[in-house]
Amino acid sequence: MNTITVANPKPFDPLDETASLDAAATTRALGPDVLRALAxxxxxxxxLPAEATPLPLAGIRPYGWIGVDIFFVLSGYLIGTQLMAEAARSNAVDFKAFYLRRAFRILPAFLLVLAFYTFIPSLRDAPTMQSAWRFLTFTANFGLDPRFGATFTEAWSLSVEEHFYLVLPVLVVLLxxxxxxxFIAFLVATIVMAGMGLRFALWQNQVxxxxxxxxYRAALAVYLRDVYYPTYNRLDGLTFGVVLAAIRLFKPLLWERYMPPYLALGIGGMFVTAALVVFSVRGPFAETNLPLVFQPLPGAVVGFPLFSAGVAFILGALLDLQPRIGRWHLPAISGIATLSYSLYLTHKGVYHLDQMVFGKDNLQGLSGFVIYLATCFIVAATLWFLVERNFLILRDHLMPRSNRTS
Structure with missing residues (x-):
């Protein structure tokens, strides 16, 4: 893999999570980990239900859904870097090795959680659930109406990621x-503009x-089903992440000359702020009490690319600042980032279990929030140590580091 230079002389592998949490805190790049932990x-x-949200976080909670878009930018950058570096180095992409690496990384924990939901209905975080084959084929994000399949809905973003894994290696080889x-600028502009146009048309015609x-509740369900979840509407973050990877790989001097880190942070901050302002404009829906994930037309059309571009600028700045911030010892950040996948898979189910064990009335205010955090991290750490880590070690044994890039 084209490694990112850090202060620590040990090579940085941003997708390698086989080490212990303490070791990960000393070998991972802090910038991407900050964004991953935040996401x-x-x-x-x-x-988390509003009644269990501490007051200082109440104003942030409605915007929590943007965490998925941060993940998309990170994924676009990391996978894009991996594939383009391999293609530049060897003039080819090893499709078999790439998909095996992704399978070892994604499938074990995902399949275990899916099995729990499928075979133990009492663990489901909602009364309804899509058929298991929708999850197994990673088509759960198409036609996903939360009114008829609300359990494990967080798997929608994993479907988007899997489609990205299928397409990007082919695209890299072709290009x-x-x-x-x-040509690349035209392609990127086409993807972004097509996404904006498609979301505009779907919002107007469906929502x-x-x-x-x-x-309004029906409008929310239709918005999620037709605008928010489908892969073809959520390419902005992945695209801007790949663009960042391409610029830093093939035009590093251009990036260094015209985009010093503090300028990139400023531009990224302005883009993110502009996107949050657009997301906050509720218009005629201000009094409907719909969650902020439901976006009126302006937010649905321009909010996603604005936010994703901003995160990409910020990520680029943090990567350039790594020699400085890499000296900071923040094991909690790296620990959260290491557990992020297990946390993502289990957090909704854990809160459901908390309700079963502690009772809904005991999960309110600060005490409920502490219980939620503690149980989420206990379950995620268990899943990471018993499943994720062991399969990554197995992957390393079967695919030596010299033959793999993530």
Missing amino acids: ILLVMLVH KRRATVV SPAAEMHA
Whole structure:
């Protein structure tokens, strides 16, 4: 893998989580870990009921869904770096090795959690659940109506990731010799503009009729099903992450000259702020009490690319600042980042278990929040140590480090 230079002389592998949590804290790049930790904490917060949310976090909670978009940018950058570096180095992409690596990384923990939900219905965090084959084929995000399949809905983003894994290696191979700066810029602009246009059309044709009839809960379900969940509407974060990877790999001097870290932080901050302002504009839906994940037309169309571009600038700045911030000892950040996948898979189910064990009335206020956090991290750490880590060690044994990049 094209490694990221850090202060620590040990090579940095941003997707390698086979070491202990303490070791991970000393070998991982802090910048991506800060974003990864922020992303999972936001996602965990948005799925926490309002009554169990401490007052200082109440204003942040409605925006927690943007954590998924941070994950998309990170994934686009990390996987894009891996594949493009391999193609540049060997003039090819080892598809078999790539998909095996991804399978060892993604499937074991995912399949175990899915098995619990499938075979032990009492563990389900909602009364309804999609058929298991939708999860197994990673098509859960198409036609996903939470009114008829609300259990394990967080798997929608894993479906998006899997589709990304299928397409990007092929795209890298096809473009490795023919790509020019102008062509890539045109391709990126086309993807972003097509996403904006498609979300606009779907909102107008699918969501608007329900909203105009004041059937707001139906409008929310249609928005999630047709606009928010489908892969073709959620390419912004992945695209900007890949663009960042391409610039830093193939035009590093250009990035260094025109985008010093503090300028990139400033631009990224402005983009993120602009996106949050757009997301906050509720218009005629201000009094409907719909969750902020439901976006009126402006947010649904331009909010996603604005936010994703901002996160990409911030990620680029943090990578450049790594020689400085890498000296900071923040094991909690790296620990949260290491557990982020297990936390993502289990946090909704854990809160459901908390309700069963402690009772809903005992999960309110600060005490409920502490119980939620503690149980989430206990379950995630258990899943990581028993499943994730062991399968990554097995992957390393079967696929030596010299033959793998993540």
